Amino acid sequence: MGIAHRVVSVLVLPVFCVSFAHGQSQTKSEGALEGIASGKTRIIDLSYAINDKLVAWPGDPRVFEATVNGTVEKDGYFTRSFWMLEHYGTHLDAPAHFPPGKSTVEKIAPEKFFGPAVVLDVRSESAKDADYQLSPAVIEAWEKRNGKIPAGAIVLLRTGWASRWPDVQRYRNTDAKGEMHFPGFSAEAAKVLLERKISGLGCDTLSIDPGNSKDFPVHRLVLGAEVYQLENLRDLSSLPEMGASLIVAPIKLEGGSGGAVRVFALVSK
Numbered sequence: 202m203g204i205a206h207r208v209v210s211v212l213v214l215p216v217f218c219v220s221f222a223h224g225q226s227q228t229k230s231e232g233a234l235e236g237i238a239s240g241k242t243r244i245i246d247l248s249y250a251i252n253d254k255l256v257a258w259p260g261d262p263r264v265f266e267a268t269v270n271g272t273v274e275k276d277g278y279f280t281r282s283f284w285m286l287e288h289y290g291t292h293l294d295a296p297a298h299f300p301p302g303k304s305t306v307e308k309i310a311p312e313k314f315f316g317p318a319v320v321l322d323v324r325s326e327s328a329k330d331a332d333y334q335l336s337p338a339v340i341e342a343w344e345k346r347n348g349k350i351p352a353g354a355i356v357l358l359r360t361g362w363a364s365r366w367p368d369v370q371r372y373r374n375t376d377a378k379g380e381m382h383f384p385g386f387s388a389e390a391a392k393v394l395l396e397r398k399i400s401g402l403g404c405d406t407l408s409i410d411p412g413n414s415k416d417f418p419v420h421r422l423v424l425g426a427e428v429y430q431l432e433n434l435r436d437l438s439s440l441p442e443m444g445a446s447l448i449v450a451p452i453k454l455e456g457g458s459g460g461a462v463r464v465f466a467l468v469s470k
């Protein structure tokens with residue numbers, strides 16, 4: 202590391218500490234990352250482990266396969282190769298997933314993968330109506346309590362649907378006609394969130410659009426604005442509606458329409 206780099210680190214580090222120190226219990230000298238070792242910061246893993254039994258989007262006969270290539274007994278080391286869909290399990294939709302000419306997964310600016318988590322809780326609405334679409338009024342109410350959604354936020358829709366995982370029938374909630382029913386964002390709400398200059402949008406269901414959507418208007422709007430999406434996030438119940446920081450780490454797959462993602466929430470105790 203050269204002198205120039207060192208100067209940059211000194212300048213950047215305090216900003217990093219402050220931006221990650223949302224909790225009242227943390228001082229400027231101890232940010233969220235330092236708080237991990239001292240136990241003041243809790244890490245919540247929002248990704249499912251990947252295997253061949255996860256709830257996939259309907260239609261793909263092959264979703265995941267892993268093959269053992271080397272064993273310790275035979276080869277002296279253990280390795281596998283694997284094959285999987287880009288959109289399987291907890292995954293990121295890159296902007297190129299829908300509108301042509303947008304960023305593939307490796308081209309998303311890394312700055313967009315770190316940000317404050319804004320949690321919109323619609324568990325009671327979703328329990329009453331499986332086709333519930335996020336009302337802009339929920340965003341309005343959130344902002345009344347917490348202030349305007351900051352630029353760079355990663356907005357998560359907490360529907361409670363993760364409690365149905367990994368039961369395929371209950372999670373997809375498919376009716377006799379083959380139509381799925383689970384809650385999602387509405388185009389109206391997505392427009393409001395895009396005005397806030399958010400970095401990403403996420404949900405604890407199979408899709409950002411509600412299950413009964415035919416033309417995926419939220420995908421078109423959000424990805425068209427170069428904002429990525431996170432789908433099939435794990436249980437969001439322990440996240441505060443404001444105050445957690447997110448680290449989003451997708452596979453850096455060249456040319457990918459998306460891919461497996463590890464998402465961590467840092468929550469100050």
Ligand SMILES: [Zn+2]
Nearest residue numbers: 288293294432
């Ligand atoms: Zn997807």
